[in-house]
Amino acid sequence: MKPDWIQCDCKGHAGYTSWPTAIGTPSPGIVKDALRIHRDVTRELGIKLGCTTRGLGQSGGGGVSRVGSGGGGRQPQPHMTCRRSAYDEVLMIPQMLELVHEYDVDGFWVDGENWASAPCWCERCRNEFRRRSGLDGVPMTAGSRTGSTGSPSTGICSPNT
Ligand SMILES: [Zn+2]
Numbered sequence: 374m375k376p377d378w379i380q381c382d383c384k385g386h387a388g389y390t391s392w393p394t395a396i397g398t399p400s401p402g403i404v405k406d407a408l409r410i411h412r413d414v415t416r417e418l419g420i421k422l423g424c425t426t427r428g429l430g431q432s433g434g435g436g437v438s439r440v441g442s443g444g445g446g447r448q449p450q451p452h453m454t455c456r457r458s459a460y461d462e463v464l465m466i467p468q469m470l471e472l473v474h475e476y477d478v479d480g481f482w483v484d485g486e487n488w489a490s491a492p493c494w495c496e497r498c499r500n501e502f503r504r505r506s507g508l509d510g511v512p513m514t515a516g517s518r519t520g521s522t523g524s525p526s527t528g529i530c531s532p533n534t
Pocket of ligand 1: 440
């Protein structure tokens with residue numbers, strides 16, 4: 374049997390990497406670089422090496438976590454990232470480039486994007502909503518027509534009506 378691919382789990386939802394990354398947070402307890410071993414062996418056998426990594430659905434810290442509406446109160450969502458944060462530029466893309474440069478991986482499976490995509494109510498996102506809509510208030514729940522300032526807004530989908 375000769376598989377087309379070998380795939381290694383490279384980063385989980387908690388944000389730990391399975392390789393000794395210089396950019397993020399390696400999993401505690403790494404004693405040997407298993408990804409290096411997989412790369413060396415797959416190269417020797419002529420088998421492609423892929424990496425499974427989490428994209429948007431990852432614990433962040435450093436202000437990259439999504440803030441949910443929490444049904445009116447804003448709650449941090451530590452396992453999801455805010456799309457307006459620097460997560461992509463300071464962590465996700467640099468880590469993927471590290472895997473390309475250091476291990477010459479042949480591909481990625483970026484997992485969990487469907488369930489990790491959700492609205493965010495952090496300061497950055499609320500400011501962007503105000504900028505794009507021209508409204509002062511930001512609806513705090515789906516279907517809400519009242520902005521966070523208490524002033525009436527005209528809704529998320531039709532801000533000018
Ligand atoms: Zn946000």
